[in-house]
Amino acid sequence: MSGRAAPVYNRGKYWLEWDERADGTRRSPYLTIFWYDPDARRIRSSSTSTDVEDEAIIALDRRYLADASEGPAFCPTCGHPTAQAKSYLLTDAIADYNLEWGRTRTSADTIEGRLKHVVDFLEAEDAKGEEARFGLGTTCAIACGTVFATALRAWSRTQPVLFRNGKKEVTGSRPRSPASTEASIAQLIAVLNHAANAEPPRSDKRPIYKPLPAQQVQRKRRTRIGVAELAAMLRYAAEPGKQRGSLHAFLVASICTVARPGAVVDINVAPERLQWWPGAEAIDLNPQGRTQTKKHRAILPVLPLLGEWLQAELDDYLALPIEQRPGRGFLVNYHGRGVQDVDRAWDTMLRNLQFPIGREWRSYVLRHSLATLARNRGATLWDLEGFMGHRASSQTEVYAIGEFPTAKAALQSIISEIETLAPGSLHRNDTGASSPNAERRGVKMSG
Known part of the structure; x- marks a missing residue:
């Protein structure tokens, strides 16, 4: 050494x-x-x-x-459990939270980024020297107080959000929104509560503050796109000879499900996922093994267009040797493998179509716009809430899957209009014809 x-x-x-x-x-x-x-x-x-x-x-x-x-949960002298927030460092609590909880979640990257922002604050305080009120030596007892939360908020407002490439090089930035700051505050609260909830507890303190309400810090998205813009996007994504398959599938699946981008890229036809199988009239946006979160993923009726795409993807999946199937079957994929998002392809599309580029035009605009279009085309509030996963499921809905007829009819009218404006752009192949395998009898899913 x-x-x-x-x-x-x-x-x-x-x-x-x-x-x-x-x-x-x-x-x-x-x-x-x-x-x-x-x-x-x-x-x-x-x-x-x-x-x-x-x-x-x-x-x-x-x-x-x-x-x-x-471990801070044990007395080094007698070995008996103890819980002292004044001796348990916040950085240690963050490390333990990430290890025992954060890294096990599907949102691990988001959790890590929010907590890194807290650690960046501690490091910035350390750099002040004698003027620092906090720092890497800050304990959970101090972090549980409103003085700490107020200082973190004040510092956070001045810190831009940085965008980095695969080499960790900064490629751009934007001002940090109040919602982003409160997301880190909420994650910090989760860390401090995790320390107190540990068995045995590692801290005897809990935060006495809460994140600011969403309606107070979130900026309402005002941008919506219409059917003409949707048609232009699909015409671009379906252009023959271009490597835009993942973007194309993402657009079609978004139109058919009005789902959040994360749920769209998670659609998979592999039987063990239990999301969809041939002949199924519904698709479960929440795959087998994934715990539902506050952003509920609904069980939706399969529109005919989506059924064609799912069947075609299943045909490709079943054509693979069994040993090559793990990790395949994602509807939105790049050379057969699932993708985390389509952000790069999305940005390129916006530039090529000369659409605005900015936060309001991120891929989430599809969900907002389709909800608006469907509502204005007769979808009832009840149907649209259920379709989008906004309505809390009742015990009845555990047994009875909703058909959401008015939402389905509204989306079908949008699809028909897109087909008129951009013929063939909704189909998976380049000819505009329906998938030749759409009616083919597929294997039944076990279980």
Whole structure:
């Protein structure tokens, strides 16, 4: 072990760094966890089996939490459980929350980004030196107070949102919205409550503040697009000879489901997902194994157009050898593999069509616009709420799946008008004809 440089990361008695010889060469290609063993009177070590710092830090956090003599939930003298917010660092609480909860969620990247904003605040405070009120040494007891939340809000308002590419290089920025700040406040509250709810508890304090109400900080989206703009988008996405298949599928699925972008890219025909199968009159936007969240994903009737696309995707899926099927079957895909979003293709489309580019024109505009068009074409509030997943499901709806007739009729009229303005652009192939496999009898889903 070298000792010439500061460790990559440390927590309690453990520290993380490269295992180096005296001449600076590495004994191992992997980052190593070190700690002093008082019984053996020597420094011990354990490989993390990774050279990626983030993964190695997680490994150290796991070891720390598994050590009863080190965890803040235990007394180092008698080993009895204790919970002292004044001795439990906020940075440690964030690390533990991410390890035990945040990284297990489908929204892990979003959670991590919101909490990184909190850590950035702590680092900015540390940089103030003697003028700092907070910093990396801030405990959960301090973070639970309104003074901390007020300071975090004030700092956050001055910090732009940065956009980075795959190389982590900053490619753009925009002013931070109040809603973005409150999202980090809400995530911080979740961290502090997680510490208090741990078994045994790690903190005896809970935050005494709440995030500001959504209606107070969210800017209402005013932009809506009409059928003519939808037709132009589909004409662009369906242009022969272009690699725009993922965008094309995204547009069609969005029109047929009025779903959030995240739910649209999650549509998959693989049987084990239990979302859709041949002949099914409904599609479950919430795949098997995914827990419903506040952004409820509904069970929707399958419009004929969507049925054609789903059947064609299933045909492609079943044509694959069984060993190649894992990870395939996504309706919105790039060379067969699912995508996280279509943001890059979306931005390119906006520029090529000379549409405005900005927050109001992100892909979410489809959901807002289609809801508006459907409402204005006769969809009742009850049907539209159920179709969009806005209405809380009753016990009756667990048994009886809604058909939402007025919403279906409104969407069918939009589809018909798009077909008139941009003939063939709604179909999966380039000819404008319906999928030749649309009526083909498919395999039945087990279960």
